[in-house]
Amino acid sequence: MAKILLVEDNEMNRDMLSRRLVRKGYEVIIAVDGNEGVSKAQTEAPDLILMDMSLPVLDGWEATKILKTFPATQAIPVIALTAHAMAGDREKALQAGCDDYDTKPIELPRLLEKIEKLLPKKSS
Numbered sequence: 433m434a435k436i437l438l439v440e441d442n443e444m445n446r447d448m449l450s451r452r453l454v455r456k457g458y459e460v461i462i463a464v465d466g467n468e469g470v471s472k473a474q475t476e477a478p479d480l481i482l483m484d485m486s487l488p489v490l491d492g493w494e495a496t497k498i499l500k501t502f503p504a505t506q507a508i509p510v511i512a513l514t515a516h517a518m519a520g521d522r523e524k525a526l527q528a529g530c531d532d533y534d535t536k537p538i539e540l541p542r543l544l545e546k547i548e549k550l551l552p553k554k555s556s
Contacts, residue, residue: 434551435459437478439469441487452540466490470498473505479551485514493528500529509550
């Protein structure tokens, strides 16, 4: 079972997305701000991180930059989740170190496709 760290400050978004991911068979760990996201990425070693970009304490851009500097977390794929859908926002997320980008509101089939594409392949 793949472990996903969901870093999301909005309780309704967090609850809805985490329940949907659990129903799809993922183990979901929650963090509510960027600092907690960095800390849980280091202690829980998730297979993938879904990172809201507008977070309190430490935003998703800075949290992702920090994660990509630590040897233990730099290889963990990060998908940016954001309501920022203006020209250049995708590039900004990728420059911060995110491996992909998805906009809110979440379209689950599209997000699941991105998650599966980035999850480390299990050897058979």
